[in-house]
Amino acid sequence: MTAANHRLDLDTGFLGALLDGPHADKRHRGREVAEHADAHLPDDLTLDQKREATKDALHHVVDSGMTQLPLPVDAGGKNDHAGYVSGFEELVASSPSLQIKAGVQFGLFGGAIQHLGNAEQQAKWLLPALKGELLGSFAMTEIGHGSDVASLGTTALYDPADDSFVLHTPFRAATKEYIGNAACHAQAAVVFAKLIVDGVDHGVHVLFVPVRDEDGAPMPGVSFEDDGYKGGLPGVDNGRIAFDHVRVPRTNLLDRYGAVDADGVYSSPIESPGRRFFTMLSTLVQGRVSLDGAATVAEKLALDIAIRYGLERRQFSGAGDAETVLLDYGRHQRRLMPRLARAYADAFAHEKLLESFQAVFSGADDSEAAQQRLETEAAGFKAMTTWNALDTIQVCREACGGAGFMAENRLVGLHADLDVFATFEGDNTVLLQLVGKRLLGDYSEELRHIDFGGAARLIGSQAAEYSLYRSGLANVGRTIGDLFTPALNASRIRSGKMQEALLASRVESMVAQVAQDLRPAAKADPATAAALFNDNQHALIEAAQAYVELLKWQALNEAMHAVDAKAHPSEAKVLRRIRDLFGLSLIEEHIGWHIMFGRLSMARARQIGPAIDRLCRKLRDNAAELVGAFGYGPAQRRSAIAEGAEAERQEEAAEYLRRERAKADAPVDEKVLHRRRKAEAKAAKGAQKS
Known part of the structure; x- marks a missing residue:
């Protein structure tokens, strides 16, 4: 099976530096942790042994120096939040169990103390947490209130008699569930509970609560249950925690955004209860950002393994006596090359997300607008990238045949461990609903500044060959019709302007349609409004997905244009192939929508598939270099079929x-x-x- 050679002479190191971004040194530190054999998780260990091995491996993370990066400079840190997250994401190469356990310990438990506690509390608990000397849990989720944090059942009632809070689990469904480190190792927990002072419910607040004594026995009133075996992440000791009138000193309330003084008077620097609630949940943003990056690492590892295998494994005779290399088959290319392009898009988009994260958490730009943008993008990216990773790992597993099903080759283990990424730190569907609501909010805000005729045209933007672009969603500035000519050829079908126009047009039309359909809810009674929203929930989430896809394409397009084509012609060319493959694959995935709404004619739509096939063939010739740029070696892959x-x-x-x-x-x-x-x-x- 012979074909034209489209191989480019690529500088893998240059591409790797682009992918690793400005925090490459932190990423390399994370990959170095993966080289420690005792940080891996052999399959032949028992559940208890895997949990202990994962706990013991935390010292490698501490020794790397990463855990103190986000501390302020005057506290011995670097105020480097993005670098901190970058290094932690790479722990997936070591073991997803280690990455998650470290995330719970240092990111959630330690992060809650840092971002919600006062100076005295930080001085007392933060460094021990970041050094792994004080092991803790992030006790938020309850059996009956998964993503609905505002409705948590656990209560913290202030008792002025002894200046303490009485922490209590009033019913079974209020038991804290799926809590990392709870089953075995946590000595303390940051507990989310409704704060009740003098009969007034001030909403969800966070308390630091000792849960085990020095001998590892539960503290009085605290009870644990072990979640036991799960579908993945065997090294993380998830469990349940319940509280039976546990007394906690008033000074254990993490009171940056809500405090109770010695006289039993509640105060907060944030007047709005709703805004206060979302501000206190800001620690979740860090978790979502890191899961977006960790899922991207898992994608890259799976593709690294599958593509290396596909370049070696031969099956069925082709021309002559020699059997054909798997990656020379068109269908094999179609399975892996578009997902390789998507992994590049996910990686570059994640670097953009890290920029926003660093700006907000370092204080460079912590305005409300910047915070809302970060929350929206973190929610959308986490949802879409974790789904992308699961899809990619499964396809890579199948592309490796029976060898891919062997545990020693990592793919089934990666899929099992990444499965829950779609659920924790916010269920993906719920997160996309949050993104959709923000899009509707931006849309209605813009409508306030448009006259009646403009609003009518905006609502009617589904008309064929028409789209109005707004700065809130995209800033393309031209209609689809301006970009197309009847003689659209194979070269023009790869136009970046065309790709962006199609992707942005879809977002705008979908948001406008949902907004139009929800308009009656503004004047309806609550039951009718809720029913109307439920009827449009699917469309809202589809619009949110389309928006995230647009952002990812734009990040990849920006990275491509940032490369000096004169200094690095081959790298610029291969990145354009990757961008075009990603963009055209997104358009092909929703080709029916583009045809139905007049964005593409049937003749133009039929050109998309062949263009994708040509790009897959071209990228196949540089597949080894493209996965080599991910920067993983045998110590990180640990897959026989890739070596x-x-x-x-x-x-x-x-x-x-x-x-x-x-x-x-x-x-x-x-x-x-x-x-x-x-x-x-x-x-x-x-x-x-x-």
């Missing part, structure tokens, strides 16, 4: 076939052949008699 073992087996099989063919081609002695036939006839005659 040349398959090539050795193929060579053995080829040598065997050569010997057999040589025997078959050798002249046969006629006397020997006569005796063989006579013996076979005699044996057949004897068989008939019996």
